[in-house]
């Protein structure tokens with residue numbers, strides 16, 4: 001039973017990575033042909049205080065995920081006026097993505113880190129993936145954006 005689970009897990013992880021490589025090709029093809037985008041709606045919930053900003057970064061590979069914002073393919077901020085905060089993204093083509101969000105409570109535009117390492121502001125990741133001794137991996141956080149509108153909820 002445990003073995004079956006491990007095999008299933010391996011297949012899931014492999015399919016995510018494999019699809020990522022294939023998606024790279026199809027995305028390039030899409031860019032040169034249709035330029036077709038898929039509507040992605042992301043709701044962020046779990047704010048402790050209704051203050052500051054929710055900041056989002058979307059990556060299309062493990063390169064730079066989750067903290068190197070210069071490697072992300074999409075960035076957005078919304079003021080936190082309520083819980084949840086909703087992001088509507090219309091500029092992404094079908095592909096494999098992973099999302100990171102954080103609650104920039106003090107509004108300084110940066111994820112504050114505590115003295116001993118981990119973030120002192122709340123963070124969240126697509127699939128609600130959590131790292132054990134650090135940030136979650138792209139493989140755990142990635143999802144497929146197909147041609148149908150897609151909705152996701154991320155809990156901080």
Ligand SMILES: [Ca+2]
Nearest residue numbers: 104108110112
């Ligand atoms: Ca901050």
